[in-house]
């Protein structure tokens with residue numbers, strides 16, 4: 001007898017960030033496999049599927065009261081989680097990014113009758129461990145939420161190690177890497193290059209991020225400036241999940257005005273991924289780096305620092321090039337030059353990158369693991 005479809009609640013930050021993107025894609029894939037998916041957040045997640053009859057969105061309303069200096073999100077979120085769990089008889093509440101989602105999920109579970117409680121899965125994505133777990137105002141609450149979740153997952157081995165180092169939880173932590181399933185591009189490479197103003201022979205370096213401080217946009221521009229001074233023929237295209245205006249002075253100061261093209265809040269990323277020659281990333285830490293995987297899925301190698309979980313995603317000299325020392329923009333620029341000057345090597349790395357993405361980080365592999373985890377908990 002086929003297993004019955006599950007009813008799954010997903011909570012994430014809706015803004016442009018890897019954990020929200022991952023949760024949205026997971027919801028889409030689960031719905032395609034016949035499950036019912038309920039997103040619970042303060043806004044519709046950025047890449048949440050719009051027209052799937054099995055996908056629902058439940059907004060959390062946060063009122064502001066004069067008596068509170070800081071508005072509270074955790075309690076209204078927990079009430080909405082309990083309400084959705086009760087009304088839709090959820091089997092699983094899967095929260096992406098622990099703070100405050102995991103704590104809100106525990107509260108929601110406690111508000112429900114014992115026989116109506118969903119299983120709670122907490123997925124740690126990054127700074128919920130690497131930054132907030134070290135904060136004495138957050139650490140104990142995160143640890144408590146993890147101890148009382150029904151399952152904990154992290155998106156890389158690196159994150160698992162970080163979690164155990166900073167939050168000595170006694171529960172098992174399962175590593176389930178991120179996945180990406182590219183949609184067919186809507187436009188041709190020529191159209192996209194034309195839209196970006198790329199000239200014939202100009203290479204396209206692609207950077208995608210939400211521009212937060214740890215993405216080190218200063219080092220990204222410094223690397224581009226090195227390439228510019230070395231006479232390389234390129235444009236750096238930045239798909240920004242945030243306002244790039246604060247970097248405009250740096251672009252001018254480094255004489256990069258003709259070299260940098262920015263597009264903000266793009267949704268059709270596959271159009272740009274396929275048009276790129278390679279990816280360029282300068283983060284000081286990443287638990288995974290979904291953007292590198294997105295490029296790999298379209299057969300494009302990336303150059304980055306070997307920090308955090310990045311070496312788990314892309315292998316140096318096999319599917320991309322990694323500079324060992326963080327901050328060494330000379331080494332990063334040299335890697336980019338190597339690939340710009342050697343299209344054959346670039347293509348070989350790109351083909352290997354795409355195979356690795358399919359074999360290790362496809363929906364088929366990763367969503368199947370989440371499904372198995374849900375079934376094991378529900379059983």
Ligand code: GMT
Pocket residue numbers: 013016017018019020022097125126127128155178214285286287288289290291
């Ligand atoms: O932890 C964060 O800083 C935020 C989080 C997010 O919501 O984007 O980013 C993390 O999650 C992504 C999806 O799992 C990973 O690809 C990113 O590497 C990770 N960011 C960091 O670790 C800085």
